[in-house]
Amino acid sequence: MTTVETAVGATKSMVLNMGPQHPSTHGVLRVLLELDGENVIKAIPDLGYLHTGIEKSCEDKTYSQAITLTDRMDYLNPLGNNLVYCLAVEKLLGLEVPKRAQYIRVMLVELQRISSHLVWLGTHALDMGAMSLMLYCFREREEILKIFERFAGQRMMTSYIRIGGLALQPPAGWREHVKRFLDMMPPRIDEYEALLTENRIWQGRLKGVGYVSAEDLIALSTTGPGLRAAGVAYDNRKAFPYSSYEEFEFNVPTRTESDCYARYLVRVAEMRESVKIVRQAVEKITDEGAIKTEAPGIVPPEREKMKTEMEALIYHFKIFTEGFSPPPGEAFATVESPRGELGCFVASDGSPKPLRVHFRSPSFVNLQALPKMVEGQLIADTVACIGTIDIVLGEVDR
């Protein structure tokens, strides 16, 4: 249990325990606040309430089985977690994924980014007292979840991205469904902006709140919208393109104010960019084509082949009983999750189970900047700062 020693006597300060069951901590984050009146002198985040030992569990699963665990880390970005894990294992194996599968991956993770930012915007607006926006944001998010359900059969724990490709062929009618969403979304983003961007209360709550300089953010390893709001145009999709991102045209929105308001503007602009990327991906994805790479013994064979070819049947059996064994070595893959740089480090010792799986989760690392943001500010601003860091506790604690 984290405790704080406080001064006594005339300069006595008060310690307030915020969380772990506090709605604005977006889960089970506990922050110990040492207060002088309403001013925060010191903030100490206390984590671990949602620690489930995912990394340890991965070591006891075969490489393919561990995919389902990744869904459960950042529950607002399950497809992104699937992707980074699969990219790391594919790197370890030296697999190339068919272009069509890469484009579908890009389309889905960008839809996921929009849905994640929608949840962020809705809940953050709710924290700041703008309740109606949450209803609007969740309405649009529902449409994205319907698309995921159509693709994966699951709204949230998709496990749709697999090692070497995708789990299933895209469903019939997906193109119209996604296009319908794309036509709907930009006017809706305009609507949110009409409600918030020039809103005086919104600006009053966010402008100039939670400033941290770009140098401090880099020293604290912060990535994602928080860093881009400080003027550093670092985005994994541009810096280290994966899954054919180099073929897509999009901008990396940045601001220079580095306050909560700038982080809000960056995220809204990112939603618009994601819509652009999804639109390009829809054009690029062909109607026919492979969604899995040809890698006997690693990627499960087509159902049809299993019924006609002995080899395919044997491989299928072996993949699902014993798994496959990548050569000994390590791989570190990174993607740009809605929250920042999401990394996955996989070490193999040549056995069918990973020696080590480690996730570099952006929520965990970005949360380190919280004390820097709130110390010296008002207690009410702590809520705004936690909100704009955009943490998902499932990913912080893993």
Place this chain on the structure above:
Amino acid sequence: MTQLANASASTVVEKLRGWNPQAVSQVVEYRGEITIVVPKELLRATAQQCRDNPALNFNLLSDATCVDRFPVEPRFELNYQLLSIPRRERVRLRTSVSIQRPVIDSLVPVWTGANWLEREIFDLFGIRFEGHPDLRRILLPDDFEGAPLRRDFPVEGKR
């Protein structure tokens, strides 16, 4: 891509060798990723050099993690993923510590962001970081016994 990685690998390694020939004890290249194995004693100095040398400029510590190679000795392998935002390059520093003395220099003086990453390793692997300002458990409760991510810790937990 691999070609590019090769070219810059040699510059990173060259710069480090030029600064201190002992700093690079081995260079591993696998799947386009460069791992520089650094002796334990020189870890902090090498990290400092990686950050401050303008030709290297690894300004962000992306990740730090540990791999337990039990029963091989020294069994703990610490991996630091360095990132240079201006130069768009990554490199991995690696060093090993043994179970007899699981202690290593903290990198918090170099990158403040190492703080929680090292606390996580301390928490889950029981490796102590010398010079860390606030070395406490971070994910597990304070009264938890053992280091659960060690390979000799049972998956189902100790009962």
